Amino acid sequence: MRFLILLFPFFLFAQQKITPTVIDNRLEKSNALLFEGQTDNMIKLNLSILEDSKRINYPKGKVYACYNLALAFSMQYRYNKSNYYLKLMESEFKNLDDEDEEISMNLLYSMNYKGIKMYDEALKKLRKNIVLANNIKVDSTRYSSNAMTLVEMAKNYIEKKSYDSATYYGKRVIEEVKKPKNLNSGLNTSLKIALLILAEAKVKENKIDSAEFYIKSAQSVLIVLGNNEFRTFKLLGEINEAKKQYDSAIMDYKKAIDLAAKVKNLKKLLELYSLMSGIYEKTGEKDNEKKYALKYNTLNDSLKIIEEANLKDTVDLLVEEKQKPMEDRNNLLLYIIFAAGIVSIIFIFLVNKRIRKKNKILNVKEQETKVLTQKLNVAFEEVILLAKNNDPEFMTRFQEVYPNFFPKLLQIEPQLQNSELKFCALLFLNFSTKDIATYTFVQPQSIQIRKNRLRKRLNISSGEDLYIWMKNVNSN
Structure with missing residues (x-):
């Protein structure tokens, strides 16, 4: 027996041998903890994974552990810690042959920015992802990355109360998941969340019938969000409340509160406490109204302290990012x-x-044109992509890249409508009649008619090339 006791440390050491396979299995366990909202246990596990991955110099283990830690801290609203591990991940993922790691990193950065209401900064990260995702060669990875990015864009627009834009990006997720022949769990998850976002947008717009349609569509998706199903119950509660079915609404809200508490989503809990206080006010139950109002005020005070601490850390990160360019x-x-x-x-x-030979002068002019083109093409791919997708952000981004174009057009014809300005922008970008018809969902004949009308409005002769004229407007 004593001999066996003496050998026990050697058995223990043998059991603790670290290999990439062992680390991969522990990463799978981390995913399960995330699904259940056990962020504290997730942090402990991934700190251990990170140390062991460093010990055997396993790149995948280091990158994934950093990402999991960043995600867990973000879910706890500890954005400074989250950003710390994102920066550490950024320095490591170059050693990993995984083409979507930068996209994952940008997604989480955007969540952190959204967490402190810096929505425009979050959207910048997400727009960058749209460009990055188009370069992914593996179809399934590209579809998943696009879907997740579009989901986060929709969430940001919900927070900004831009419900039309939220609806637009929610529907784009649905279009994205239609592309592959088979849906994996990631695409199904994105689809379900997008449908819930669409339902939320319609609730905010008081379009209850549409909200019910989207919530039923979300429930039909064969994927379970676990404790994160609190989003579904919250929306069901809001729909029932709008229909004055208060008892059903209260039951839905209570289910949502239980699930949100399990995943420690304090911001949703805050919103749910407010909804409960409000519905009890409608039913005249003063004690319950005060009970949830007190819970709301207590949690709100705690969140304000957290937000103030996080704001400084995240702003410092933003300043650092701005300093690089x-x-x-x-x-x-x-x-x-x-x-x-x-x-x-x-x-x-x-x-x-x-020495003033004409051919050399022309060469100099060509070089100047190339330099100008290079400057303008800093965001050219993004503008083209927004135009092709008929994205509401197209006009805003176009004006940022070509700030003189619209003012010069309006000097020529001050009465130009927004739709006409957009049409001019597409011509400036060299979109053919067929392309414009395709991307704006109209017939090519209609585009040709619009071109003829535009010539009359801007006094462009029939012998002058319309595309060259648009280019010259911007260069004059």
């Missing part, structure tokens, strides 16, 4: 100054030698 611009400025000096010397030399 500023440094790049400073380097570019020095390069431009140096290049300008060189060009000036060459120009003086050419003047002194009286």
Whole structure:
């Protein structure tokens, strides 16, 4: 017996041997903890996984553990800790041959920004993901990445109370999941959440029939969100409350509260406490109204303290991100100054030698055009993608990239409508009649008629190329 006791440490050591397979199994366990909302246990497990992955230099283990830790801390509203592990993940994922890791990182950054109501910064990260996802070669990965990104865009617009945009992106998720022949669990999850977002948008717009349609569609999706089903019960409660079925609404809200408490979603709990207090006010149950109002006030005070602490840390991160392009611009400025000096010397030399051949002048002009094109193409791919998707963000982004185009058109014809300005923008981007018809869902004949009308409005002669005219407007 004593001999066996002496050998016990050796048995224990053998059981604790760390291999990539062991780490992968523990990562699977982490996913289960996430599903159940056990964020504290998830953090403990992934801290251990991270240390063991460092010990055997396992890139996948390090990257996935950092991401899981960032996600868990984000769910606890500890955005400073979440961002710390995202930065650590960023330094590690270059060693991992996984094309969607940057997309996952941007998704989580966007959640952190949304958490402190910096919606525009969150949307910038998500728009970057749309561009990145188009470069993914594996179809299933590309579809999943696009769907998750579009879901988060819809969530941000719900928070911004831009319900039309939220509806637009929710419907785009539905279109995205139609592309593959078979739906995996990730796509089914995105589909269900998108349908719930659509239902929420319709509840906010007081379109209860539409909300019921989307909630029933969400319930028909063969995927279970576990404790995160609180979203479903919350919406059912709001629908029943709108229909004045208060007893059913209270039951739904209580189910939602139980599930939200299990996953520690404090912000949804806060919203649910407010809904419960409000419905008890309608039913005249003063004691219950005060009970939930007190819960709301207590939790609200706690969240304000958390939000104030997180705001500074996340703003510091944003400042750091902004400084990087500023440094790049400073380097570019020095390069431009140096290049300008060189060009000036060459120009003086050419003047002194009286070498002014037409072909060389044309070459110089071509180079200038290329430089201008390069500057304008910083966000060109994104603008083209928004135009092809008929995205509501297209006009805003186009104006950011080409700020002089619309003002110059309006100087020529101040009465141009927004739809006409958008049409001019598509012509400026060299979209053919067929392309414009496809992306705006109209017949090519209608586009040709619009072109003819536009010529009359802007006094463009029939012999002048309409596309070149649009380009010249921006360059004049």
